[in-house]
Amino acid sequence: MLTEEQYVLLREYCSALNTVEESFMYIVDSFTDLDKTDGDQLLFEVIDAFPQIEAVNEQLLNVFPHNDSIHHIVDIFEKVQEKASLVENKFKDAPIKQSIISEQFYPVFAAWHRMIDRELKPYIVS
Template sequence: MVSLTNDQYEMLHYYYTLLNTIEEGFDYVIESFTNLELTEGDSLFKDILSAFYHIDSSHLTLYALLEEETGMIEEMQKFDQVILTLDREAAIFTTIEQHHDFVKNQLFPAFLAWKEMVQAKLQPYIVH
């Protein structure tokens, strides 16, 4: 296991927490599809997409930090599959119902599966 400085630990912790926050955002967005009292779903979905950019842009730094942890790097690289899932929506989106179905049944499950694998690999670094 790589020895981390305090700043490196904080970065990994922030990354780990960001993944949980995105999951909570998805929960809200999906609930907003049927609960009209939740009016920030569209805005929050845009924030999720922005967070995806931040995840992706942080990976080069994390790969350098964790270069000895090839298993973790391989899991992080699978984020590309989440992005490819997102890219499919642009090709199929024609109605709001299709968008809701896509987010609920394709994008969120793809993100969640990736998140759980990455967090399992990060767990030893976060809880030390």
């Protein structure tokens, strides 16, 4: 059974991850929709959110010390961070940056997000 504080943490964490996912969709759309001009700023915000995601991941390990699935999924987040580094290294090269985001960074994040969401949803949906 979760404490109220843990429940709030999970609920807000899942909400924040949904926001990051929505941001990724906007960023990818901005590559072809010229009306969406703030994709790069949103990308900075997504990448800036990763230390907070990592911090909550560490808290999840304490909330669920015996849940091997959550521990494994938290470990997988490292692959998402590796893709973020690829983007940061190619930020000035728009075609390469867009390719990395569309074909690697966003898909890896989305797959990871589905995994963590599937594990946490039962704890926050009544």
